[in-house]
Amino acid sequence: MSLSTTSIKRPVLAIVMNLLLVLFGVIGFNFLGVREFPSIDPPIVSVRTSYPGANSDIIESQITEPLEKAINSIEGIKNMSSSSNQGTSNINIEFNLDKELEEAANDVRDKVSQAVRSLPKDIDGLPVVSKADANSEAILSMTIQSDRRNQLELSDYAENVISQRLQTIPGVSGIQIWGQKRFAMRIWIDPAKLAAYRLTALDVKSALDRENVELPSGKITGNSTELSVKTLGNLSNEEQFNNLIIQSSGDNIVRLRDIGTAVLGPENEETMLRSSGTPMIGMGLIPQPGANYLEISNEFYKRFEQLKKELPEDLKLDIALDTTVFIQRSVTEVAETILISLILVILIIFLFFRDWSIAFRPLIDIPVSLISTFFIMYL
Numbered sequence: 139m140s141l142s143t144t145s146i147k148r149p150v151l152a153i154v155m156n157l158l159l160v161l162f163g164v165i166g167f168n169f170l171g172v173r174e175f176p177s178i179d180p181p182i183v184s185v186r187t188s189y190p191g192a193n194s195d196i197i198e199s200q201i202t203e204p205l206e207k208a209i210n211s212i213e214g215i216k217n218m219s220s221s222s223n224q225g226t227s228n229i230n231i232e233f234n235l236d237k238e239l240e241e242a243a244n245d246v247r248d249k250v251s252q253a254v255r256s257l258p259k260d261i262d263g264l265p266v267v268s269k270a271d272a273n274s275e276a277i278l279s280m281t282i283q284s285d286r287r288n289q290l291e292l293s294d295y296a297e298n299v300i301s302q303r304l305q306t307i308p309g310v311s312g313i314q315i316w317g318q319k320r321f322a323m324r325i326w327i328d329p330a331k332l333a334a335y336r337l338t339a340l341d342v343k344s345a346l347d348r349e350n351v352e353l354p355s356g357k358i359t360g361n362s363t364e365l366s367v368k369t370l371g372n373l374s375n376e377e378q379f380n381n382l383i384i385q386s387s388g389d390n391i392v393r394l395r396d397i398g399t400a401v402l403g404p405e406n407e408e409t410m411l412r413s414s415g416t417p418m419i420g421m422g423l424i425p426q427p428g429a430n431y432l433e434i435s436n437e438f439y440k441r442f443e444q445l446k447k448e449l450p451e452d453l454k455l456d457i458a459l460d461t462t463v464f465i466q467r468s469v470t471e472v473a474e475t476i477l478i479s480l481i482l483v484i485l486i487i488f489l490f491f492r493d494w495s496i497a498f499r500p501l502i503d504i505p506v507s508l509i510s511t512f513f514i515m516y517l
Contacts, residue, residue, distance in 0.1 A: 156506050163509035166516030170430075181233035183246045183269055185209070188262040190225050198222035200258055205229055205265065208253035212245045227265075243269050276314055276422025277431055278438055279458040283418045286452040289411075290404055292419045293318045295453070300421065303445060307437045309429030316420035317411025319404035323379055327398035335392050337384060342394070345384045349373070376400050420458060432469070435462035480504055 145152035187201050202222045206229060210218065214237040220229040233242045247267045254264060282296050293315070301313045327342065355367035373379050379400035385392040394400060411418045425434060446455050480500065488497035 159510035159513075160506055162513040163511065166513035167509070169516050170512060181235065181237045181239050181242050183231045183233070183239075183243050183267060185227075185229040185231070185246065185250060185265050185267050187227040187257070187265040188225060189227070189258065189260075190262055192225060192258075194222045194224060197225070197227045201227040201261070202229065204253050204256045205250060208249040209246060212242075212249060214242065239269055243267060275424075276459075277425055277461045278435060279420060279422040279460075280442070281413070281418050281420050281456045281458050283413060283416050283454045283456070284452045285416055287417065289317065289319045289417045289419070290321060292417055293320065296419045296421055300445060303441055304421070304423060304438070307423070307434060307441065309426050309431075309434045310423050311426040311429075312424045314422040314424055316422070317409065317418060319406065321402060322405035323373075323376070323400050324403045325379070325394070325398060325400050331397040335385070335397060337392065337397065342384055342397075345382060345394075349382055376402055431462045431465055435460065435466075476508070 185205060187205070189197060189201060192200075202220050205227070206218065206220060209215075209229065209231060212231075214233045215231055216234050217232040218229065220227070231242070231246060233239075250265050250267055257265075282292055282300065284292055287295075296315055297318065301315065304310065305313055325342065325346075327339065332338070332342075350371070350373045352371040353369060355369040357367060358365045373382065380393065380395040382394040382400075383391055384394060384397065411420060423434065423438060425431060442455065442457070449455065483500050483504070484497045487500065488494060491497065
């Protein structure tokens with residue numbers, strides 16, 4: 139007995155089955171992610187190595203080339219590119235589409251771990267192997283500007299106030315900040331004074347490593363009390379850094395202020411973000427895999443308007459980019475296309491049968507088919 143015959147002879151069963159299909163479809167629809175492009179993890183693995191103070195030639199000859207030689211023996215590599223910059227080496231390896239991303243990353247890690255022996259001993263940690271993430275691009279970005287605050291103050295406000303508010307949006311994986319400057323103690327050394335005391339920059343570095351450290355100090359135990367001991371070893375302000383002892387020999391003490399000065403400033407002065415000469419910070423929302431971009435956008439705009447009301451007078455918030463606009467347009471176009479198709483189907487059926495009762499049956503059949511498809515898409 140065919141499905142159509144069973145449905146005609148047992149209409150109650152057919153109605154119940156259709157209702158179940160609609161129910162499962164509605165459940166699947168509520169769990170479907172909405173994004174502009176399919177979620178695809180390309181078989182791309184990157185290797186990043188940091189070697190502070192080294193120029194691009196040293197980076198290329200001592201880090202990039204040894205790693206490339208080791209990685210090049212991996213099977214399934216489609217393309218490999220690298221860049222050697224001041225202090226950093228970046229290698230991107232693209233594999234064939236039939237190569238599993240996890241397998242490719244493990245192969246690269248194995249080869250990199252073997253090549254570490256031939257790298258300089260004083261590199262900043264081991265090379266970092268990471269996989270390409272299709273969800274690592276920001277879907278919404280905004281800017282914070284001020285004509286009274288510098289980049290450091292803007293960065294501090296963006297990280298500690300605005301970022302904390304946006305981070306809790308459902309479906310948001312993280313907040314990316316562009317143009318950020320972090321506070322750091324910058325030490326300016328006078329070469330002439332350094333030479334006069336017969337010191338080198340390495341002596342200054344050794345003194346910082348030796349004195350600017352906080353070590354566990356244990357505890358003090360009595361008959362009825364127990365106290366934990368904390369040693370204040372970290373230097374925290376300009377005065378403490380300037381009083382740092384670099385060298386001592388008898389009564390002769392050379393402090394940092396004798397050969398230079400310590401000033402609180404930005405950690406990195408090589409990058410800056412401005413708009414019409416005004417300092418600016420950019421922030422982007424990174425979505426979680428499978429998140430609904432439209433729901434993230436709706437909640438973001440609610441909090442964006444609330445933030446604008448609570449901001450200090452000198453701060454200005456603007457939307458820089460919103461990729462969810464295109465998603466909303468696509469969803470709207472799909473709904474319009476389905477509606478037009480449904481109307482055309484009804485008209486064509488009516489022209490053939492000249493019976494409105496038959497023509498309006500697709501109003502039930504088509505929605506049931508479409509809604510039940512959402513459950514299959516969810517699976």
